Amino acid sequence: MRDLVTSPHVAYRDGLARGVLLFQRCDACSAAVFPPRVVCPSCGGADLSTEQSAGLGEVYSTTAVAAKDGEPYAVCLIDLDEGFRMMSTVTGVAAADVEIGSRVTLVVEDGDPPRPTFVGGTGR
Template sequence: MDQERLSLSPLAAFRDHLARGELAYQYDPASGRAVFPPRVIGPGTGNPDLAWRASAGLGTVYAVTVISPRDQAPYNVVLVDMDEGFRLMSRVEGVPADDVRIGLRVRAQVHTPPDGQPPYPVFLPEAA
């Protein structure tokens, strides 16, 4: 059984990886699939022995929407399909919100908020 799983909740283990600069996901050996978001048991299998793996951080924008709040800069919200086989919601930084397109290759980066909130993954366009 994965020692990390014994000592931390799935969310705490995920955040611990982020604090170390890693985007982590779980892997279910019973199904041979990536598991995300973090869970106690594998979906479809009920397997309680999920293993943690570090993602290489590369993915492709699956869906994007641009939010344009009044009196604020627009920002994007994206779904990213990671190369390891899981999908997560985040944002793409480093380019204007309207320039983010479906199919854009991106690389994960851990964002640590200055106000002491937990770190979370964001994405940057991958260099061509």
């Protein structure tokens, strides 16, 4: 049984606090696993290794969400190069200009908790 210190969520959160995005890879079937889990959703294997993402990926889908105050923001599904998908946002560009298929780079925004976001998102 895993204790709290080694729980995958704690490892993930501590990674963000250090400015890095962690994911897991199944030792049995090599599937990239995200968000953090204790069992591989592909094969049921319980041996998952923690790896650090390079933070590079591609916009899989994007939606401009109206903000109560200010400009709309982009809620996106990002396919990371390591083979997992995560929900995040692309900043630094108008939400309507984020393009599906464009390249993005991770930026961990300071905060409590720190937030994984992406920049880029236009051009291919």
